[in-house]
Amino acid sequence: MRAWTVASPDDDLRLRDVPEPVLRGGGVLVEVLAAHVPAYTGKVVTGHRGGLPVPLTLGPSCVGRVIEVAPDVFHVAPGDIVVDTALLDAGGGDEILVGWVGLGGSGAGGERTDRMRAQWRDGVFAERALCAKETVVELPGADAYPDPARLAFLPWLCIAASGLHAAGPLAGRDVAVIGATGQLGGAAVLVALAEGAATVTAVGRGQAALDRLAALGPRVRTHRLTGDRATDAAGIGPVDVALDALGATPTPDPTLAAYDSLRGRGTLVLVGGVRQDLAIPYGDLMHRRLTVRGSWMSDNATVSTVWRLVRSGLLDLSAVELLTVGLDRPAAALDLAERTTGLGFVALVP
Numbered sequence: 454m455r456a457w458t459v460a461s462p463d464d465d466l467r468l469r470d471v472p473e474p475v476l477r478g479g480g481v482l483v484e485v486l487a488a489h490v491p492a493y494t495g496k497v498v499t500g501h502r503g504g505l506p507v508p509l510t511l512g513p514s515c516v517g518r519v520i521e522v523a524p525d526v527f528h529v530a531p532g533d534i535v536v537d538t539a540l541l542d543a544g545g546g547d548e549i550l551v552g553w554v555g556l557g558g559s560g561a562g563g564e565r566t567d568r569m570r571a572q573w574r575d576g577v578f579a580e581r582a583l584c585a586k587e588t589v590v591e592l593p594g595a596d597a598y599p600d601p602a603r604l605a606f607l608p609w610l611c612i613a614a615s616g617l618h619a620a621g622p623l624a625g626r627d628v629a630v631i632g633a634t635g636q637l638g639g640a641a642v643l644v645a646l647a648e649g650a651a652t653v654t655a656v657g658r659g660q661a662a663l664d665r666l667a668a669l670g671p672r673v674r675t676h677r678l679t680g681d682r683a684t685d686a687a688g689i690g691p692v693d694v695a696l697d698a699l700g701a702t703p704t705p706d707p708t709l710a711a712y713d714s715l716r717g718r719g720t721l722v723l724v725g726g727v728r729q730d731l732a733i734p735y736g737d738l739m740h741r742r743l744t745v746r747g748s749w750m751s752d753n754a755t756v757s758t759v760w761r762l763v764r765s766g767l768l769d770l771s772a773v774e775l776l777t778v779g780l781d782r783p784a785a786a787l788d789l790a791e792r793t794t795g796l797g798f799v800a801l802v803p
């Protein structure tokens with residue numbers, strides 16, 4: 454079959470013919486219907502986001518149709534439409550993302566995560582994929598969904614939702630999303646609106662993307678980042694919940710502006726790719742009873758919740774611009790993905 458693979462640390466992402474995946478214990482064989490190509494996939498391939506277990510077929514998550522399951526798999530069956538979340542958790546902080554970079558716990562990995570990555574290495578940028586059963590969640594009724602490729606955005610919605618849920622229920626609360634102009638941030642805006650936030654302040658740099666978010670409805674406010682912490686804090690808040698979904702920024706200031714924008718008892722959740730240390734004022738956090746949380750990927754229960762929001766129409770995916778690519782030109786696809794942010798995303802339809 455055809456797949457996007459990386460052969461060695463200095464290799465590019467290439468289309469290659471690879472052997473068909475062979476079903477084995479704990480495995481779910483899926484036909485890949487569509488897979489989100491994250492905006493920063495090019496940086497993952499060039500090693501700027503940590504080491505890939507090469508050689509591998511790349512790709513962290515997809516929506517697929519189950520072809521066959523191993524005899525010890527009971528929660529999904531052939532014909533089911535499923536999401537593959539990539540997250541394989543052995544407990545005790547040993548977690549891997551199959552087909553991608555990123556390790557749970559301290560992020561350093563160890564002997565056990567090495568063994569996990571040896572067993573479950575290949576991702577989903579391919580015609581078919583063998584997924585670990587723990588990474589596969591059924592989407593009941595999804596065979597009737599009119600545009601399955603759009604469902605490739607579900608994993609990003611679920612990551613955003615897990616982050617927002619770390620701050621508690623959203624209904625009637627004021628929420629800010631920092632980096633709302635990115636794909637994870639845009640997903641967070643959609644989830645917060647669907648879950649009844651009173652207002653959602655979309656924060657980012659790009660005016661066109663902010664305008665598009667504002668058009669989602671009257672509960673959306675926008676703030677264009679100025680780079681000045683005090684000005685940004687005043688423009689963002691006051692809010693009960695701030696979710697930071699920024700990519701790598703040169704300073705911690707936008708994240709700290711989000712912290713400053715919190716009301717008393719508010720929560721800042723970190724889900725982005727910021728590689729900065731945060732100087733949190735001890736007395737302020739204590740006296741204002743603030744919470745700072747981290748959130749990584751999503752649990753399977755959140756996948757089911759988000760799917761029900763989509764299936765019921767509470768979360769309308771028609772607001773998201775879907776750009777589809779095939780397997781033929783991986784470099785062009787990565788280019789397109791990098792240029793596609795805001796409420797747009799690239800899905801590989803193999």
Ligand SMILES: NC(=O)c1ccc[n+]([C@@H]2O[C@H](COP(=O)([O-])OP(=O)(O)OC[C@H]3O[C@@H](n4cnc5c(N)ncnc54)[C@H](OP(=O)(O)O)[C@@H]3O)[C@@H](O)[C@H]2O)c1
Nearest residue numbers: 492632634635636637658659699700702724725726749750
């Ligand atoms: N916690 C998790 O489980 C999890 C899962 C997936 C991804 N992530 C992380 O989330 C991050 C965002 O992912 P994504 O898919 O949303 O990527 P993306 O679409 O590329 O979005 C990046 C966001 O960061 C902003 N940004 C980048 N550089 C900036 C700068 N110098 N100053 C201010 N804003 C800046 C962008 O603003 P503009 O639109 O103005 O460029 C955009 O809003 C990634 O870095 C990834 O590592 C975390």
